[in-house]
Amino acid sequence: MTAATPVVHPAPGRAVTGLATRQVRRGGLIVLGLAAGMPALVTGTYASVMADPAAAASLDAIATNPAIRTLFGTPYALDTAGGFTVWRIGTVLAVIIGVWSALATTRVTRGEEDAGRWDVLLAGRVPPRAALARHLAVIASVPAGAGAAVAAVLWVAGGPDRTGALVHGAGLAALGLFAVAAAGLAAQVFPARAPATGTVIAVLGAGLLIRMAGDGMTGLGWLRWLSPFGLIGLSTPYHHNALLPVLILMAAAGLVAATAVAAAGRRDVGGGLVAVATSRAPRPWGLTGVGAFAVRRAAAPVVAWSAGILAYFLLIGMTAVSVTEFLADNTVFADTAAQAGFAGLHTVTGFTATIFALLAVPVGAFAAVRMAAYAAAETDRRLTLIAAGPLARLRLLGAEAGVTAGGALVLVSVAAAATWAGVAATGGGLPLGDALAGTFNTLPIVALSLGAAVLALGAAPRLTALAGALPATGGFLWKVTADSIGAPDWVVGLSPFAHLAPVPLASADWTATGAMVMIAVALSAVGAVAYRRRDLAG
Amino acid sequence: MAGFVLRTHHLTKRYGRLTAVDDLTLDVPAGEVFGFLGPNGAGKSTTIRMLLGLARPTAGHASIAGVDAADTARAHRHLAYVPADVALWPRLTGAEILHLLAATGPGTDLGYRDELIGRFELDTSKPARTYSTGNRQKIALVAAFATRAPLLIMDEPTSGLDPLMEREFRTAVREARDRGQTVFLSSHQLAEVEAVCDRVGILRAGRLVEVASVPQLRALHRAEVTVAYTGAAPALDAVPGIDGLADGGDGRLRFALTGPPAPALRALAGAEVTAFTVREPSLEEMFLDYYGAEQGR
């Protein structure tokens, strides 16, 4: 045998960067595509939408409408393509970029560590701090790229004020960077992926609520300085083009990221900064069968999602009265709002009906996330010992899907009760029955999400989360974009949101509801058959 | 069907062009401890996953206690399983997981389970995320042994156990057999297989190359014989079954013997033999015989 010279990779860090890139590539490209595509569509069709003088006039009136401000943020410079785009889809893009950045970060850092794969990674020559820093840098390139893409599109098509394009792009990038940093820190603090993800999503959600309160309620405007979403609103692209809020957000992101990297060197791999109990008495509830166990696993997520939904809809309920009173006194605004497609905003039922439709997005996401968690339990083999018990495979799937549907019912009920309580607390009148009718009206879209997730679970389990998010989140984005570009009816109609009646302002559209439920049942049935036939992973 | 707890009939599994299990026909009678051997990638785990209905056969058929393996609701009433790589719900404690598996499993003897927890020295108050590899495996072993299922299917159940625990495992297997349970054991620990198995099947590249009891296997393999003698050397050159004859010149002879020993004994009868030792091959040597030279795949 000849003596072999061992091959020493000259830059082991680059291999780590490559690993991180592979793990965020697909999602990152989708985010970049949305960041470039949505503003391109909206700016591209701006001229034709504005060609109608009535539309232009009504948009101007809407600018001062507090209901619209609470929902979409304070609008500026609606007479330019750029200003219109920022107002119409700026918040949506910020949420997409922020949420993706947070989820991707906890997934590839804490999630990989949970799975034990970082033990192997860190046994190599790359120290923990460098490994974390490289992962964060790779993920951060996605929001940075998304911000650049938005800025580039607006630079070309957003109108003469090109500083506005840069400010808006920088603001979106800063928000994403902050989300990456915050998630990176949460991944160091908590010893498991679920609490880390939950915490960072709660931080972002609180930021959004604070932004809404600051935009909607006079006297609370200063609150926006405390929220990432508020800060990018304060930068007012195409108006003041203020850079200070964006710089503050970037500095905060840098500080948090530095803290996260410092913390990475101070803890055990696989552990967190908060300790886990090493021993405890058994808590035997929810272990008596497959259904009970599904309930036990869903309980904490349902509570967490409920808390977020409760806070949001309580705030909506509490603003509803002041917003609608303002509109009722200003019939001009009410008329123009109606012309712009926001009919009935001057009544509490009309206002809440518009907001209730949004509920399908988080509840649909809840369904997708729960089914994705079930798919993950299968791939990392936790499900194997249970699947070796005397039960049909469909019983396992049925328990999970049933409990997820039950959780969705809890969430929509919480939303109704919170809205009702918020309205009642501020002296308005919204019958609880009306509120329930409004929130339950979104369930067909949630059913579509659940059905799509079950279909993916049977046919392509890796795509469960993506498929489940398609009807609700994808449908919502589709509707917003299609509305903003004045797309033809059949294009708008591809989104399930186009078929949602504004309950409680109007009564439910039973034909559309029935059709959506039937499609959902069909998707689930095909998914169940495929699930029964395929091999279980692991 | 009578008496066979586990049957496969031309069982085949293909992953694309790779045939992981190839036309496997095997019957395991009730009360037997069956060892399932083969090198890495031979198809052992794939076979087991088909027995459990976790993987669907490409062709052929498997049944558990006469029930189609795909009908998991009925078939799994007759079995318990220990997977090769035990993954547990990280936030549940050992006690909670055992509770859950007793609730979803085929029925558990709680008294015996508590006894096993003691014998395997398992601390069940710890959350599963803090368990070592061996402790995770013990949870699955305790859950399986504590069932009264007629068939225990175990895929490399002792790969993470220390020698003391390995001994407990062997004891538990014997107790299971004494109760009439059947054990289907895939393992790379050949000493363990030799100690507990009544019969072994050897798989290579997805094909079953041998099914026999350990003594039968031995008969097929070469024993190493040493003979000491005084006077004239015995004439063994032309004796059938004898191979690799070596005369040390110091009154000792060594040779390998395959098949029935009668001809060799007759040839030795004429000589003044002072000592005669036979060393039977270990299962490991037999195993290496099967794979050593002509590794498939």
Ligand SMILES: Nc1ncnc2c1ncn2[C@@H]1O[C@H](COP(=O)(O)OP(=O)(O)OP(=O)(O)O)[C@@H](O)[C@H]1O
């Ligand atoms: N899901 C799968 N997709 C593709 N190929 C697979 C899959 N599962 C197993 N194989 C292949 O089938 C063959 C048999 O694998 P199997 O896990 O059954 O081996 P094994 O005998 O259990 O090996 P070991 O002793 O290493 O556990 C291997 O070549 C493996 O790569």
Ligand SMILES: [Mg+2]
């Ligand atoms: Mg195996």
